[in-house]
Amino acid sequence: MREFIYYSKSAVTSGNLIKDDLMKAGRMDIVCNVILSAFFTSNTMRMDVKFHLIFDGPPNAPQHLILESNEKMPISKKNIAGLIKRMLYKSPNKEGLLEIFPGASIERKSFEKVTKDLDKEGKNVLLLDGKGIDVRDSKLKGNEVFIIGDHEGFPKDKKKFLKKIDKISVGPKILFASQVITILHNEVDRQE
Numbered sequence: 252m253r254e255f256i257y258y259s260k261s262a263v264t265s266g267n268l269i270k271d272d273l274m275k276a277g278r279m280d281i282v283c284n285v286i287l288s289a290f291f292t293s294n295t296m297r298m299d300v301k302f303h304l305i306f307d308g309p310p311n312a313p314q315h316l317i318l319e320s321n322e323k324m325p326i327s328k329k330n331i332a333g334l335i336k337r338m339l340y341k342s343p344n345k346e347g348l349l350e351i352f353p354g355a356s357i358e359r360k361s362f363e364k365v366t367k368d369l370d371k372e373g374k375n376v377l378l379l380d381g382k383g384i385d386v387r388d389s390k391l392k393g394n395e396v397f398i399i400g401d402h403e404g405f406p407k408d409k410k411k412f413l414k415k416i417d418k419i420s421v422g423p424k425i426l427f428a429s430q431v432i433t434i435l436h437n438e439v440d441r442q443e
């Protein structure tokens with residue numbers, strides 16, 4: 252399983268705020284690109300991906316959306332924003348994870364809690380960062396969770412929280428999050 256946490260301070264947390272201009276929805280356009288890179292190759296869907304999205308924008312933050320490869324998941328390359336919108340509409344007010352579609356769930360949970368819970372499960376949590384250890388020099392075990400930021404990276408409080416987490420790099424340049432995911436998948440494909 253290839254597992255990711257994508258954090259966005261600005262991504263909106265209400266389905267009503269996702270309209271035609273995805274840039275105005277706290278850069279939901281970037282979220283769509285990231286999901287495209289995480290789940291799709293040219294002609295097929297990767298069947299070993301679990302993707303956590305943490306949206307910390309207005310008005311109902313935090314929202315934790317989980318997408319997990321599944322043949323029945325109604326994800327289409329052309330309407331990723333539509334899927335997210337439908338998930339946000341159904342976000343529960345009370346505690347607990349709600350499955351909206353096969354492979355697509357949502358809950359109110361913070362970035363810190365999601366990260367700590369995955370760590371407690373024994374996962375190898377790593378922060379994607381240009382200054383980290385080169386992915387080509389690291390032996391991945393297959394239980395990694397890769398944390399990645401949006402166009403702004405991480406705000407101060409999140410950076411502080413992430414200080415103790417090991418960093419891993421896919422190369423010397425600062426890349427778009429979607430590019431990082433494509434390269435990382437490629438590196439892991441090669442290691443496998």
Ligand SMILES: C[S@@+](CC[C@H](N)C(=O)[O-])C[C@H]1O[C@@H](n2cnc3c(N)ncnc32)[C@H](O)[C@@H]1O
Binds near residue numbers: 380402405425428
């Ligand atoms: C567009 S970058 C963020 C740029 C932001 N201005 C900053 O400096 O943090 C989006 C995310 O991609 C990841 N990233 C970018 N370049 C990387 C690299 N060379 N190796 C690993 N991760 C990278 C980081 O997690 C970053 O938060």
